[in-house]
Amino acid sequence: MITIPYAEAIRLWRGGEDVWYKNPKFAAPAWSNFFSATKLPVSFDVDSANGGMTKVVTPGDKGTSRIDITYDFDFSYDAYPQEMLLYFDAKYIAKQPFVSIYLLTPDGRKTRVSDFGVDQKYTFRFSQDEKLKRRLGGQEIMTGLFSTPKTDPAVPLKGKYQLILNVVTFEEGSDLDAELVFHGQVYGLAGTDQARRDLxxxxxxxxxxxxxxxxxxxxxxxxxxxxxxxxxxxxxxxxxxxxxxxxxxxxxxxxxxxxxxxxxxxxxxxxxxxxxxxxxxxxxxxxxxxxxxxxxxxxxxxxxxxxxxxxxxxxxxxxxxxxxxxxxxxxxxxxxxxxxxxxxxxxxxxxxxxxxxxxxxxxxxxxxxxxxxxxxxxxxxxxxxxxxxxxxxxxxxxxxxxxxxxxxxxxxx
Known part of the structure; x- marks a missing residue:
């Protein structure tokens, strides 16, 4: 009642995707991994705006600039994540920044995820990109990105991954920040429900x-x-x-x-x-x-x-x-x-x-x-x-x- 006042509790309980977008659906409690031989991926989120991701800005010619945003994370689980999302916050006047997304796997492969122009507020969902799914041979996208190549059935590839965002801006003062939301299969002390609410x-x-x-x-x-x-x-x-x-x-x-x-x-x-x-x-x-x-x-x-x-x-x-x-x-x-x-x-x-x-x-x-x-x-x-x-x-x-x-x-x- 002190950490979560009454009004805040009601807001959270009745909140929708705008409140609980960082949480996966139907996620078990994080401590359940201690009692299971199959380790499920843990959810997390990082934001370049507050230093959670490495961000390097390189000025170019004629008002252009290059922004490189990277994030390294360990994946040592026996199952695949539910989803990965990128929330972009761009600042520009007329010309949209252009983003190229890559995923570097532990075995050295560099997978091109997608390329697109970014609005001021833009959400990219990995699992809904049909072009990426075709490049992965028709596999489920999370399975294709985190699997050991040429294995049947698919086996998760464990190790250190790197998410790479190469951004080009076309105006002076233009900038872009990104938030990575990783929806695993376990979350928090109590898990989540069908509406992503923390139980x-x-x-x-x-x-x-x-x-x-x-x-x-x-x-x-x-x-x-x-x-x-x-x-x-x-x-x-x-x-x-x-x-x-x-x-x-x-x-x-x-x-x-x-x-x-x-x-x-x-x-x-x-x-x-x-x-x-x-x-x-x-x-x-x-x-x-x-x-x-x-x-x-x-x-x-x-x-x-x-x-x-x-x-x-x-x-x-x-x-x-x-x-x-x-x-x-x-x-x-x-x-x-x-x-x-x-x-x-x-x-x-x-x-x-x-x-x-x-x-x-x-x-x-x-x-x-x-x-x-x-x-x-x-x-x-x-x-x-x-x-x-x-x-x-x-x-x-x-x-x-x-x-x-x-x-x-x-x-x-």
């Missing part, structure tokens, strides 16, 4: 969203349930009867179905879903459990003494009845947090999550929609699933520990 953004931001939803829902439900049960037990009569009838009706209502209807026909806002969740979770079986205990506490001698000196009903409920239930409230409150966290994820998986916020459930929904398990993108499913399980396990263990602390009868068990 670290929803994984990191999914935690506070899930915890906020779970904690607010659990706290609101537990506290309101206890207060309503105390009011019904204290006043008895028609008040208690009304609360019990509402509870019995609510117990037979389809909880998840109602939330699905709200998300489908009204709004998918996470805050509206949270409010409906709390409302439907107040009148549950817990009210009957609290009521039974409050009916016993109501007959205690200290309650009779408080009545004798004239304590009001509000004072008796909030200062004498409810405090006796705090030891039972806290463990139950903590233990119920995972249920609400999983509920939010379930709604997101069903396509009813908040349309703006990046959440763990939204990751699973996108993965399912793109056939992640069928296509072997296991990281896409496992990362949010593991975080959900760890969150649930953590709160469950904390709830059990608090139950032993607040309930002395469980300490010896």
């Amino acid at each position: 670290m953004v929803p994984l990191l931001w999914g935690a506070p969203i899930a915890l906020a939803f779970g904690l607010i829902a659990s706290l609101g439900t537990s506290v309101l349930t206890m207060i309503i049960a105390a009011v019904g037990a204290w006043y008895a009569g028609w008040v208690d009867e009304l609360i019990q009838r509402i509870t019995e009706v609510n117990l037979v209502l389809p909880f998840l179905n109602i939330l699905i209807m709200v998300g489908t026909f009204y709004s998918r806002s996470i805050w509206l879903i949270l409010g409906v969740t709390i409302l439907l979770s107040i009148f549950t079986g817990a009210i009957k459990g609290y009521r039974a205990i409050f009916m016993q506490v109501k007959e205690s001698t200290y309650i009779e003494a408080a009545r004798a000196y004239g304590a009001s009903n509000t004072r008796l409920i909030f200062l004498y009845l409810i405090p006796r239930m705090i030891p039972l409230l806290i463990p139950g409150l903590v233990s119920s947090v995972p249920a609400f966290v999983f509920l939010e994820a379930t709604l997101a998986v069903l396509g009813l999550g908040d349309p703006v916020l990046p959440t763990w459930g939204k990751i699973i929904n996108d993965a399912w929609g793109n056939g992640a398990l069928y296509k072997g993108y296991y990281y896409w499913i496992l990362e949010p699933a593991v975080l959900l399980m760890v969150t649930g396990l953590g709160f469950a263990m904390l709830g059990f520990a608090l139950d032993r602390i607040f309930n002395p009868r469980l300490r010896g068990m």
